[in-house]
Amino acid sequence: xxxxxxxxxxxxxxxxxxxxxxxxxxxxxxxxxxxxxxxxxxxxxxxxxxxxxxxxxxxxxxxxxxxxxxxxxxxxxxxxxxxxxxxxxxxxxxxxxxxxxxxxxxxxxxxxxxxxxxxxxxxxxxxxxxxxxxxxxxxxxxxxxxxxxxxxxxxxxxxxxxxxxxxxxxxxxxxxxxxxxxxxxxxxxxxxxxxxxxxxxxxxxxxxxxxxxxxxxxxxxxxxxxxxxxxxxxxxxxxxxxxxxxxxxxxxxxxxxxxxxxxxxxxxxxxxxxxxxxxxxxxxxxxxxxxxxxxxxxxxxxxxxxxxxxxxxxxxxxxxxxxxxxxxxxxxxxxxxx
Amino acid sequence: xxxxxxxxxxxxxxxxxxxxxxxxxxxxxxxxxxxxxxxxxxxxxxxxxxxxxxxxxxxxxxxxxxxxxxxxxxxxxxxxxxxxxxxxxxxxxxxxxxxxxxxxxxxxxxxxxxxxxxxxxxxxxxxxxxxxxxxxxxxxxxxxxxxxxxxxxxxxxxxxxxxxxxxxxxxxxxxxxxxxxxxxxxxxxxxxxxxxxxxxxxxxxxxxxxxxxxxxxxxxxxxxxxxxxxxxxxxxxxxxxxxxxxxxxxxxxxxxxxxxxxxxxxxxxxxxxxxxxxxxxxxxxxxxxxxxxxxxxxxxxxxxxxxxxxxxxxxxxxxxxxxxxxxxxxxxxxxxxxxxxxxxxxxxxxxxxxxxxxxxxxxxxxxxxxxxxxxxxxxxxxxxxxxxxxxxxxxxxxxxxxxxxxxxxxxxxxxxxxxxxxxxxxxxxxxxxxxxxxxxxxxxxxxxxxxxxxxxxxxxxxxxxxxxx
Numbered sequence: 001x002x003x004x005x006x007x008x009x010x011x012x013x014x015x016x017x018x019x020x021x022x023x024x025x026x027x028x029x030x031x032x033x034x035x036x037x038x039x040x041x042x043x044x045x046x047x048x049x050x051x052x053x054x055x056x057x058x059x060x061x062x063x064x065x066x067x068x069x070x071x072x073x074x075x076x077x078x079x080x081x082x083x084x085x086x087x088x089x090x091x092x093x094x095x096x097x098x099x100x101x102x103x104x105x106x107x108x109x110x111x112x113x114x115x116x117x118x119x120x121x122x123x124x125x126x127x128x129x130x131x132x133x134x135x136x137x138x139x140x141x142x143x144x145x146x147x148x149x150x151x152x153x154x155x156x157x158x159x160x161x162x163x164x165x166x167x168x169x170x171x172x173x174x175x176x177x178x179x180x181x182x183x184x185x186x187x188x189x190x191x192x193x194x195x196x197x198x199x200x201x202x203x204x205x206x207x208x209x210x211x212x213x214x215x216x217x218x219x220x221x222x223x224x225x226x227x228x229x230x231x232x233x234x235x236x237x238x239x240x241x242x243x244x245x246x247x248x249x250x251x252x253x254x255x256x257x258x259x260x261x262x263x264x265x266x267x268x269x270x271x272x273x274x275x276x277x278x279x280x281x282x283x284x285x286x287x288x289x290x291x292x293x294x295x296x297x298x299x300x301x302x303x304x305x306x307x308x309x310x311x312x313x314x315x316x317x318x319x320x321x322x323x324x325x326x327x328x329x330x331x332x333x334x335x336x337x338x
Numbered sequence: 339x340x341x342x343x344x345x346x347x348x349x350x351x352x353x354x355x356x357x358x359x360x361x362x363x364x365x366x367x368x369x370x371x372x373x374x375x376x377x378x379x380x381x382x383x384x385x386x387x388x389x390x391x392x393x394x395x396x397x398x399x400x401x402x403x404x405x406x407x408x409x410x411x412x413x414x415x416x417x418x419x420x421x422x423x424x425x426x427x428x429x430x431x432x433x434x435x436x437x438x439x440x441x442x443x444x445x446x447x448x449x450x451x452x453x454x455x456x457x458x459x460x461x462x463x464x465x466x467x468x469x470x471x472x473x474x475x476x477x478x479x480x481x482x483x484x485x486x487x488x489x490x491x492x493x494x495x496x497x498x499x500x501x502x503x504x505x506x507x508x509x510x511x512x513x514x515x516x517x518x519x520x521x522x523x524x525x526x527x528x529x530x531x532x533x534x535x536x537x538x539x540x541x542x543x544x545x546x547x548x549x550x551x552x553x554x555x556x557x558x559x560x561x562x563x564x565x566x567x568x569x570x571x572x573x574x575x576x577x578x579x580x581x582x583x584x585x586x587x588x589x590x591x592x593x594x595x596x597x598x599x600x601x602x603x604x605x606x607x608x609x610x611x612x613x614x615x616x617x618x619x620x621x622x623x624x625x626x627x628x629x630x631x632x633x634x635x636x637x638x639x640x641x642x643x644x645x646x647x648x649x650x651x652x653x654x655x656x657x658x659x660x661x662x663x664x665x666x667x668x669x670x671x672x673x674x675x676x677x678x679x680x681x682x683x684x685x686x687x688x689x690x691x692x693x694x695x696x697x698x699x700x701x702x703x704x705x706x707x708x709x710x711x712x713x714x715x716x717x718x719x720x721x722x723x724x725x726x727x728x729x730x731x732x733x734x735x736x737x738x739x740x741x742x743x744x745x746x747x748x749x750x751x752x753x754x755x756x757x758x759x760x761x762x763x764x765x766x767x768x769x770x771x772x773x774x775x776x777x778x779x780x781x782x783x784x785x786x787x788x789x790x791x792x793x794x795x796x797x798x799x800x801x802x803x804x805x806x807x
Contacts, residue, residue, distance in 0.1 A: 010749070048400050065389075078596075128391065185792050240567065247729050249484075252654070254654060274788075289738045293745050
């Protein structure tokens with residue numbers, strides 16, 4: 001008989017490397033028409049990082065996402081980057097991108113200030129315009145200013161910057177210190193059906209509420225959460241590399257190493273928890289890895305809620321769950337009715 | 339000994355012709371033969387959301403999504419260069435052994451085989467992000483079954499694979515250790531003797547854990563374990579190496595960290611960093627598994643030896659056996675609480691199965707130790723964590739760096755405590771979670787904390803109070 005259960009798990013996760021420096025650099029070049037090119041040394045590993053970095057540059061320049069072309073991934077031409085690791089791209093590379101874009105924007109402000117008859121620090125970049133703060137009718141298009149900067153002033157708008165999260169080393173005896181500059185938080189709740197005659201688990205639904213600071217691109221946050229949950233589900237129930245007695249893997253293939261497919265995926269509901277971290281670019285932190293962190297714990301708690309057995313060694317395969325159910329029944333002195 | 343030719347006469351002639359410089363450009367390179375479908379309309383409609391300001395907060399579509407959707411993304415294996423060769427690496431298949439002899443003569447004599455490489459050919463045969471304890475190809479020792487012992491470049495991938503069969507390696511079997519707890523014992527086989535199997539430790543200490551445990555109304559104790567898993571990216575590790583006439587090497591690679599990859603390649607090849615160019619492409623899944631170099635130095639050296647571009651793409655088997663995996667954890671949790679379910683003290687012992695090489699184990703150990711206490715206010719705690727060598731596939735960076743393992747433990751125990759005290763699982767967490775200004779296990783004052791909000795928001799959406807959907 002199928003028995004329903006629910007389980008929740010929350011977590012915390014840091015952004016960036018543990019104490020160790022993990023800098024990023026970036027260069028932003030504003031073109032003659034007010035569009036821009038962003039150079040970054042990170043690479044797109046499928047998470048949408050380049051889109052997010054482009055949005056950060058666009059925001060700082062007051063232009064749209066499509067106005068910024070992002071170039072990445074060539075050590076000959078790109079500034080250094082610690083890379084796509086440790087959920088650091090939005091936060092660390094993003095801060096470098098924001099600073100670089102602001103430097104390029106400041107050149108535009110310098111050029112626009114005399115034309116608008118104000119000081120550079122009285123200007124802002126919004127809606128593809130350089131405009132006077134609180135007097136938006138006094139404005140020039142960013143394209144006109146960029147062309148003026150390059151072709152008249154001979155001062156093209158280019159900015160480069162680096163950023164590294166500040167940390168404090170941990171004491172080797174006590175571990176006390178400040179290993180990370182910021183952390184994110186999340187909760188996932190799983191609903192499962194467990195067949196108490198076979199031990200088979202069907203994950204029906206996962207509700208995920210994730211903090212990532214400002215969501216630079218909510219759609220990409222949702223994508224990360226959905227992907228993370230699929231990894232967490234495989235970790236919880238199915239995946240395991242097995243070794244023979246001589247230390248050789250026995251299932252190094254996708255026939256015998258069972259990964260979740262789209263058919264195994266539950267219904268996923270993603271909530272982004274409102275938050276703003278002043279140390280991140282426009283308040284953003286990160287979301288990549290944490291999405292895979294609480295899933296297994298939530299599913300295992302849901303299994304316990306459904307059939308009363310606590311599996312303490314992953315993966316919680318049907319065999320393990322059924323054995324635990326049988327042991328529990330035996331201990332309760334009941335005969336197995338399956 | 340089997341001396342029959344592996345290919346018939348006509349095929350051999352074809353292969354020899356293909357292997358001759360000058361005719362290489364005629365080599366069957368799929369990408370030049372297939373006409374590109376007409377998928378580049380002159381007028382592309384840009385989605386409205388990419389044109390709106392301000393940019394932050396927009397659900398902007400990705401420029402690479404169009405490429406993915408049309409099958410136009412060029413991954414490494416979609417790339418080819420004239421005259422390009424294909425490399426394969428021979429894997430040891432034994433977990434712990436001394437290499438007595440490697441005989442590559444028969445493989446080298448095969449038509450279409452252009453070069454063979456062993457550990458001796460690597461200028462600096464070690465790499466690793468924390469300790470450089472991993473050889474590019476095995477020197478005289480094998481530390482796990484997935485170790486590469488030799489590599490071949492041939493005109494086709496199949497020929498390279500066939501040539502691996504002709505390489506004869508003589509091993510002297512050595513003792514091995516596979517269980518991390520066994521590896522901790524004094525008398526255990528030391529994987530990298532004289533170094534101790536325990537290659538990194540982490541301690542986090544705060545308050546007085548023993549006194550607080552003794553004063554707790556209830557103490558819960560449980561061991562939790564997790565297994566080894568693979569990243570399983572759809573795109574396996576892939577790279578192409580080619581040299582220019584000025585002695586610069588370019589590597590197209592699926593690496594997720596090209597700046598550091600370049601430094602590692604330069605070090606293993608003993609080249610100035612500015613003679614190495616690393617080009618990253620869109621990566622077909624990383625999840626932590628593509629954070630360090632793998633076959634790049636091998637391809638660069640095979641390319642140097644042959645004067646031809648060389649491509650290497652891991653087989654699915656190699657993805658499992660010769661790339662990093664997620665650390666199995668053995669986690670002992672002892673937690674003291676008061677009658678209301680407030681956690682007073684927590685003692686955690688973590689043993690990480692580090693596999694044959696360090697890779698990202700030190701980072702994983704550090705993050706896991708810090709995070710193992712959970713997002714909870716606990717004044718008295720002790721975490722003792724270590725990672726040990728075993729003669730198994732190396733474990734390294736994988737999405738979460740140890741966090742999914744410890745979260746499984748601390749959240750399982752949280753539910754056990756809640757059940758024993760008759761407190762709702764949501765309520766017991768709300769009583770214990772960090773708030774702004776809380777002190778982390780390392781004594782860091784936390785801000786930007788919204789774990790409470792995430793609990794309430796998820797519970798609301800799920801319908802937790804109503805007893806589930």
